[in-house]
Amino acid sequence: MPQNSSALTAGAPIEAGPRPTFTTSIRIRLRVPARLRNVEFGLLLIACIIATGSIALVQLGATGTIDPSVLTYSAVLDLLVLVMHFTLRVVAAQADPLILPIITVLNGLGIAEICRIDLAKHVSGWDSAGVRQIVWTGMAIIIAIATIIWIRNHRVLQRYSYISMFVGIVLLLLPMLPLIGRTINGARLWVGIGSFTFQPGELGKIALAVFFAGYLVSARDSLSMVGRRVLGMTFPRARDLGPILVVFAASMIVLIFQRDLGTSLLYFGLFLVMLYVATGRASWIILGVTMFIGGALVANQLLTYVHGRVESWLDAFNPKIYDTSGGSYQLVQGLFGLAHGGLIGTGLGLGRPDLVPLAESDYIIPSLGEELGLVGIFAILALYLLFISRGFRIGFAGQDDFGRLLGVGLSFVIALQVFIVIGGVTRVIPLTGLTTPFLAAGGSSLVANWIIAALLLRLSDTVRNQPRAVIEG
């Protein structure tokens, strides 16, 4: 890791001397040439050009002219990410330089495509998902900036592990409350007051990742040391099964009562992977996967909506399934959209992504795939992969296990979510309703993912600021 040596020299004066006050630290950090931040600044300019360019191009493509007022959308994004960049210079100078540019591009592409679908649907003002998306983007970035300023040391979060658990479970179950709970497109995942709706489960995944990290760091020994050996693998004692049973139960509650396959899979997958990374026991994975597959098989038998999803997945082109309400119509239309895009796409603003239901939220990937082609999908997947790999770096290079686990958990939750959504629309797995991180229309998802990005930035800054004394493994 070549950056590490420079990170050390850049970070050394601050850590070595007596603890500086906030103002001196600002002065020092502004004076010390922040190579990483300069890299970030350069990449960020490119990212802003891509985002602004896409927003302008969808206009040009769909209407033949560029409405200058729409360009203010991209100005909001550009301006705020620059504010975030300069904040990082002060409060997290050694943070990873790739994370912010990557999510800027993704968020910008998302806004562009959502605006494009608005154009096709002839909606404007607050009805327009694009306007709402830009407002949410603004809020999400401001919250992310606040997060990174507020949380100066991630270890603070470890103290709140059990509060996080409580918050996470409340957020998860909130939509099931009467009065405020809302059912949208068959899934009860939203809370709403008036026309304002929010999907608390998105924030729940952060809280749960924090809880899992904190809990597993303290409980890993009992979870990994003791147990019975069966077929060369150590299986946990019955009394250590408690946590996995609780999480499994929570996932099944989501699956049955909130009718959401994706979220259920996401939480359970997150827990399993963090458990495995913490304990190093493959037996946990085997146990967990067996439980989930068992649960899913039972659900496939008992829950008609799960069965319908599976049928649509396996036999999407069957006219009978295609024509049933809740059948494979949307899936197949999405495939048509992707195929229409082909290798190089129709060009921004020149496709017909609006033909697919929910083109701006669940189906943002087929929409982008239609207009940007396979090339565009590959680029987007590569950006996600890069983002995730930056998160995993924290896991590899971090010093404290809580930080490492949290970094891995937060990155993995993005990876799993991308896989569940894109895998769903491309028929790798049955279709489930999850948002595509940073791209899809949806405020809760934006806020949650920007907070995840802020936490990863914070963690990566800490990693680089620490002298690497011991290298594990």
Next chain:
Amino acid sequence: MNKELKRVSTVVLVMFLALFVSSTVIQVAQGDQLRADPRNVRTLYDSYSTERGPIVVGGSTIAESKPVKDQYKFQRVYSHGKLYAPVTGYFTLNQQNPGIEGALGQYLSGTANDQFLNNLTSIVTGQKPKGASVELTIDPKVQLAAYNALGSQRGAVVAINPKTGAILAMVSKPSYDPNALAVHNGTDFFKSYNALNASKSQPLVNRAIAGDLYHPGSVFKLIVASAAIDSGKFTANSTFPNPATLKLPQSNSYIANSTEGTCGPSAKASIATALRLSCNIPFAQLGRAVGESTIADYATRFGFGQKLSIPLPVTPSIYPRGMDEPTLMLSSFGQASDQVTPLQMAMVSSAIANGGTLMKPNLVQKVLAPDLSPLQQLTPEVFSNPISSGTASTMTRLMIDDVANGAASNATIGGVDVAGKTGTAENGPGAPYTLWFTGFAPANDPQVAVAVVVENGGGFGQSSFGNAVAAPIAKKVLEAVLNK
């Protein structure tokens, strides 16, 4: 912890690999299949929203796409819609486009394979993709003359340049206005379509090439005579007994000549006389003498029973096989189960006109890419050589005689030798006749071969003849070519 992390990283990589593969499979490998799915409306919208190329006749546009402000972006407009409807067809939502709109749809919409490079360039240069333009062989003057000459009759006219096979006119009546069908609203389309389709006069049918086939009547004698002479067993002067009625073998039916008398005053009638006066009895005997298999052989060479695309699909004409003797005799003057298209009869005249060589009929002169580079150009192509040039000149002589001194007198044009043959086909007891003329002019250097069919006895039931109704129409078409 790092060992586990590496494994998790591998799992994430595998997950993403699956996504890379699945998107490649959908967008590239299965792309064509998904685009071809009938439920994929994108393909349809696409074919609308690219600027479809125009259809051009004699330098002027008869079908073009004009920009409009609905989701399909362009509206297909047909000038002289009814005049050209059988040729152009119409461009609709239901994708079953008839005529040139259907047959050359890929070129017009710009999706033909040889337009791929063009489209790629237009993506790079930022131009909107555009379809190719199609230039037809139709001569607007001849088309209009044929259309007007047919008047309010039900029927069809086909005119071909015998030397190239270029189709100069193709009229089918009654016609329809393709503008009424090229609408974007499905309900409006079906309203127009169902009304036209329910009409008893069947305006949507292109009678020239793809209608219900017609009994050829006496125009079929051209094929029997050609077969007889070309086979070398007979000459134009070969004679047959000349009674006023003839009892068909194995039956109690009698056949008669159309004059209800003998075929000329002589005791024996020659092939020449029988063709000139269009007598049935000598031809019944001739057909029996030549034999079904020989006639069938020649009919096939003239195009009967063969697949033909001009590039509109042409219904193959029928010469039946395995006939008993009386049926063979009836079929020898174009009755029984002989069934033809007007184009087929024009092809017979065309082959005789062109010294026995039949050129493949074609409607398309050129297909031009938007940058005017030719994608396709008509190269005259030999379809077959049904008869020798000697037979052809004999047949020409007989057909000139038919117009000058015989049954086809109404096709006479001053100062030019016209070769022709009329036909008056029976369609059963009480049913109106089908009236025919086919021929070519000038006989010494043929510029045009024509076939005219008029249904429903031209409005006269069973009391009219090909010479009275069809020949004058053909004459006007021939004149339109000759007077250019």
